[in-house]
Amino acid sequence: MTSAGTPAHGTRHGRTGRPRSAEADRAILDATRDALVELGWSKLTLGDVAARAGVAKTTLYRRWAGKNELVVDAVAALFDEHLELPDRGGLQADVEGVVRQFAALLERPETKTALMAVVAESTRDPALRERIRTAIVDRQKALVLLGRERAQARGELPVETDPAAAARTADLIFDVIAGAVVHRTLVSAEPVDGAWARSFAALLVGGLTAGA
Amino acid sequence: MTSAGTPAHGTRHGRTGRPRSAEADRAILDATRDALVELGWSKLTLGDVAARAGVAKTTLYRRWAGKNELVVDAVAALFDEHLELPDRGGLQADVEGVVRQFAALLERPETKTALMAVVAESTRDPALRERIRTAIVDRQKALVLLGRERAQARGELPVETDPAAAARTADLIFDVIAGAVVHRTLVSAEPVDGAWARSFAALLVGGLTAGA
DNA sequence: GGCTTTCGCTACGAGCCGTAGCGTAACTGG
């Protein structure tokens, strides 16, 4: 819904006039991902994207405010397609699964070069940060919340009664999981293999169940 | 040593001729940090930095290959000045301390906008990644190694006999700590306050001591 | 058929990049 074509604000079509080509949206986002793979974030230009998409540069500017917004949407589509949380039967296995899924996304050259770049930009652009949050971050966080519910249903995690405290804990877990995977992949530049995912999941689950 | 003025490779001065002005190095790096604060990463231009530093643009290009390298050095100097690990008497307190120190660095507008930007660039530039590693990452990792040694001396952590396994564990801890702080600060865009640092440290220490 | 909006196209000023070329300044070795 949110990620796919939908341009900047709320898609203020008046209901009259020539409608925007949905195929152009698709072509532009595809071209953006291709350009990210070939050129990387810094050398990607909107003129090049337009040419790849077979679309006039002006068309691109009518839908997206700039490079940042375009790339967020292009990358968010990948998160939509590849993030899910099948029940693997236990908390540690669920953590391992989500870690490997997220890592697989980050190993892609498109996301590798783009994700941290737009996050860096978002530190000076609240609107962009909000766009990243709704298009990418909230989807990831939903997996954390789902995983916790399951773990609580299994009796692996205690149920926190105070909703504020529960929210803080969920945020903490989210930052630890996502942060560790991002740091491992982009800063340490080491692959997230099975052994690492297992060690990390064991560490996290151990920490979560130690206090209880 | 590494971070301060020293330009790109090994500073190939022949021993003759006019020496490079050390003051110019300082002025350029200061100007770079100022420009980062005022303009942010994306709007920072080398021409502007040169003007601020009172230096010709050509001088700047003689010492640094480009924006990426310059900013890495400018930011690395901050890490040199503000990262240390006083013995706080216990593992959890040590973790809390390093978390708050790193968070304080990341709250600065210079580092906030610059650090992830150069990391994003480094995904397509091995030389840049190496520069980041030696100038920033290795310094952080040294704190982790020191903290572990102390904890082992106190008997809070087991001594791993296999050196390869010990290295893997240290890397894991490092990615978890640094990653969580970065993610909290830049992606979630929430402050690392005392409560968060305490919760995180408790989670990590709990996980590290759970298996033993 | 008239109204509205999007489309592709071309063209443009503006800004930044990275380099070249020059004359001058600073330091070293003979």
Place this chain on the structure above:
DNA sequence: CCAGTTACGCTACGGCTCGTAGCGAAAGCC
């Protein structure tokens, strides 16, 4: 002290990207 070497400030330049404007044509709604 002088010749050699290197860094410096300054100016100028071609090349690229940006983001916008203006046009006629196309594609829908009433």
